[in-house]
Amino acid sequence: MAGAKPGVHALQLKPVSVHEALKKGGKFIKWDEVRMQCLKLVFFPVSTCVEVEILDINTIRDTRTGKYAKLPKDPKLRDVLGFGKGDNAEGKLVTVVYGHDLVNISYLNFQAMQEDTAKIWTDELFTLATNILSQNASRHTFLNKAYTKLKLQVNQDGKIPVKNILKMFSDKKRVETALEQCGLVNNRAEGIKPDDFTWEAFQKFLDSLCLRPEIQSIFEESGSKRKPFISLDQLMDFINRRQRDSRLNEVLYPPLKREQVRQIMEKYETNASQLERDQISLQAFSRYLGGEENSIVPSERLDIIDDMNQPLSHYFINSSHNTYLTVGQLTGLSSVEMYRQVLLTGCRCIELDCWKGRPQDEEPYITHGFTMTTEIPFKEVIEAIAESAFKTSPYPLILSFENHVDSAKQQAKMAEYCRTIFGDALLIDPLEKYPLVPGQLLPSPQEMMGKILIKNKKKHHHHRPSSSGSIRRRELEGRSSPNNGERRRLAASFAVACRAENVTSLLCPSCLVVKSVFAICLLQGTASSEVNATEEMSTLVNYIEPVKFKSFEVANKRRKFFEMSSLVETKGMDTLKSFPNEFVEYNKNQLSRIYPKGTRVDSSNYMPQLFWNVGCQMVALNFQTLDLPMQLNMGVFEYNGHSGYLLKPEFMRRTDKHFDPFTENIVDGIVANTVKIKVISGQFLSDKKVGVYVEVDMFGLPADTKRKYRTKTSNGNSLDPVWDDEMFVFNKVVLPTLASLRIAVFEENGKFIGHRILPVSAIRPGYHYINLKNELNQPLLLPSLLVYTEAQDYIPNEHQGKNTTLTAALCSFAPHNTLESLDSANFKPTTLKFTLNDMVIGHNSMSVCLSVCLSDVQAQSIEELKQQKSYSKLLKNQSKDLKEMRKKHLKKVHTLTDKKELQRILNRKRLNSISEAKTRDKDKAETELIEINRKHIQDSVALIRRVSTQTCHQQPLWMAIYLLYSTFSCHCPELYSLSLSHILSYFPFLLNSSLNLFAILHPSIFFFTGFSYNPLIMRLFIPYLPCICIPTSPAFLFLPLKSFSHCLLSSFLPSSLPQSASLPALISSPSSWSRLRPGDRTI
Secondary structure, X not given: OOOEOOOOOOOOOOOOOOOHHHHHOOOEEEEOOOOOOOOOOOOOOOOOOOOOOOOOHHHEEEEEEHHHOOOOOOHHHHHHOOOOOOOOOHHXXXXXXXXXXXXXXXXXXXXXXXXXXXXXXXXXHHHHHOOXXXXXXXXXXXXXXXXXXXXXXXXXXXXXXXXXXXXXXXXXXHHHHHHXXXXXXXXXXXXXXXXXXXXXXXXXXXXXXXXXXXXXXXXXXXXXXXXXXXXXXXXXXXXXXXXXXOOOOOOOOOOOOHHHHHHHHHHHOOOHHHHHOOEEEHHHHHHHHXXXXXXXXXXXXXXXXXXXXXXXXXXXXXXXXXXXXXXXXXXXXXXXXXXXXXHHOOOOEEEEEEXXXXXXXXXXXXXXXXXXXXXXXXXXXXXXXXXHOOOOOOOOEEEEEEEOXXXXXXXXXXXXXXXXXXXXXXXOOOOOOOXXXXXXXXXXXXXXXXXXXXXXXXXXXXXXXXXXXXOOHHHHHOOOOOOOOOHHHXXXXXXXXXXXXXXXXXXXXXXXXXXXXHHHHHHHOOHHHOOOOOHHHHOOEOXXXXXXXXOHHHHHHHOOOOEEEEEEHHHHHHHHHHXXXXXXXXOOOOOEEEEOOOOOOOOOOOOOHHHHOXXXXXXXXXXXXXXXXXXXXXHHOOOOOOOOEEEOOHHHOOOOOOOOOOOOOOOOOOOOEEEEEEEEXXXXXXXXXXXXXXXXXXEOOOOOOEEEEEOOOOOOOOOOOEOOOOOEEEEEEOOHHHOEEEXXXXXXXXXXXXXXXXXXXXXXXXXXXXXXXXXOOOEEEEEEEEXXXXXXXXXXXXXXXXXXXXXXXXXXXXXXXXXXXXXXXXXXXXXXXXXXXXXXXOOOOEEEEEEEEOOOOOOOOHHHHHHOHHHHHHHHHHHHHHHHHHHHHHXXXXXXXXXXXXXXXXXXXXXXXXXXXXXXXXXXXXXXXXXXXXXXXXXXXXXXXXHHHHHOOOOOOOOEEEOOHHHHOOOOHHHHHOOHHHHHHHOHHHHOOOOOOOOEEEOOEEOOOOOOOOHHHHHHHHHHOOEEEEXXXXXXXXXXXXXXXXXXXXXXXXXXXXXXXXHHHHHHOHHHHOOOOOOOOOO
């Protein structure tokens, strides 16, 4: 998501380094806060199994000393610790805050012997806990941490309990077997001597526990050919061909040379004899895959690599909503500690909902208005912010005030607290270079480093209150109604209306107003009920002045870039859908803040990626809920030094470029990527014996977002599952700098295990371990995945063949004089010779023999060239030729564009002509077919007329022929629309007195009888009829034509038929033909 500086970045992150005082250790008194209600008799059993408690440093959230440390409240405990005896007992206190989320945190309290010791331990522990390289350490490092943890957890006998090892891994039987194979004690009730449990023994134990056949396969692919080693050249080829990012510039990021690969071999290969032969073993190769040189994301991407001198509107800013809440939005505790915890995550924009204090103390407080959440003092919140504001990030902090304090006195007190507690960190006056005038860009984070900015409504002297617009407090409290009273009564009525709307509407009609107000507050939050600011608070506002968003046109006319707008997520989404391009343009110069809708009473979150796609800077989330949106936010803002600021892509910053966030095409100036990933195996994913599976998701532009790929569920194996699934392919990632890849692991029941968020633009290709993290983005000790990734520039499908051919041709060339030989002492620039022979290019297998010979070339220096008169003339000619070439090129481009447009127009006309011609031909063919059918029917009728006149003296056969439209219409389509008179005109012989016409049921279904059986007649009609119908009493009998035969016809004929049967009689008695259905083709 960040834009990197050009050139090679010099890593500035400090590696993990433990202070000497921590190595030596120190003496501390550990104390706990215990409240005794009464005197009790307590028995303390003597434990026979005392073990050392281990606290993972990655779970430490904060360390405090002095007035910010926890103070003992019990008087007796305070006396024991020396409080009130004159010396500074406060300065000796150390409080360690730890936990796996922001709400449920724990404290460890100590007292050092000296103040200096407490200060050193507090600072150094916090430095180690927040070290970015430590939080993203290699697989090898985390295995070493697991070994150290087991080694330190000894029992009273000084041995390592076997049960601790069994507890760490899921499959107990396999653990016991692996311990036995390594010659270690495997009895659950016993312990292992620390001298026997060496690092080498632990590695051997892991190799026995997990055989890792996938590592053997990778080793063979790299060139071992079933040998227990590969050479230095094979390792160098593996690193440069499989593990190197092809998207990198080869000049700035050249492939590794032999000396660099040799250093890697010396680091991981322990066998000296193999090093002498320039060989690396399978075990050393496996350690290299899990080493820091082979991390999935390069270490420099964790550092501050963005240009921090851009205007503030050019950055995504890590932002929080209702920061004080610990649970839901309607009930629950508000906490001062939440401000500290949120700031420690790197958040740079926090929210304060300020309300008027009670008359007895006149102290403003913070809470969620119109709800049953608790209250916290405003002053304590300001003190907590001052303590933790710049602990993890030095860049500016924004305080988003939602001010409901309608007391000028209390607003003045709020302003005074901010001035005195924040001191010089509070930015009051605008910077001299950035006055508050229209058209002036905002200052950069670098220029406001260490400063606190206030976002609050500002008082303007020309402002006049309006009767319309947002809901004012006077509109809620100033009216004469049963709902008047103090604010707490009003808040209670809101709560009642929320829980029992029907009851309130029946009991109190005036409560309907309250309910409607509550509905507005629920949807839009309480921001709409903010009061006007006083002069004291207005003076604190400068570069972040909130105004009501009206339209993009109004913002463009005003051009006051220090004005910003806050939009609820629903309005933000509507704006995003309706005006996506205008939204992007607005966010190039002005700030916008998005916050969750009020109906998210459970403090759930929306997906922040939706608003990052249009450049919204402050996308505020509920930090107390670690759901998927919050996990994505944590993972994305982990990069750029955990600073809370990420530089937006270039086209989201430049005013001369335009961007459509819904585009599916390649963005101008941005190279799309193709990302492929294959999940190979997992290691120690759970301490339970359950099945596990992996999900892979892509988050980015709508065209890039894809969810979700998923592996198969392992069969009850969470220790070392291996997947043989196909590679997951994200063919075209339009905007890699704004896309993130999430890899998450779950138990078979859907329980979350761990995940990792990776920026697409920084993913390294090849085989890598991915160490998983929890919901709070803290690294897990053992769970990891081995994956294979491919990240390359996107190539359209129509160019894939050409690219493959060209790549194969280039790879097939292996010059005899390599780069290494050029570096040797025998290399002479004047005698360089090399030949390219038999290079195959293209599908025609054309052999191109290239011979390039550079011999006796004496290059002249620049000074010698300048002495020649023709040199300047040559430069002028070259410049002139370059201008002419540019003009010709532009002319060709314009001509080509015009030609392409003309070609598109001609193609469109050609397709229209073809379509019209096809339509005319089709109509003509149908007309001719109708005429042919008509002529055929007329000829058939004439033939029947002649035959009937010859056979009228024979005894008539009672016979009905059932004609179906569905068959006959294929030969005569217009027959369906004919009336009875038209049909009779086709068959005039039916009106002959010798023929008894019984019924005509449908224009395409009719009966006739009276003519004698004649083979010629049957041959004429049978091809067009699906069946023959014999009228019997009381219904008809249907016979398929396929089974009809001359010999059987007489047997189905009725012996007699009433002579009174006539056309009206049959029509008026439909029961006799109820089985006839137009369209039936069989019985």
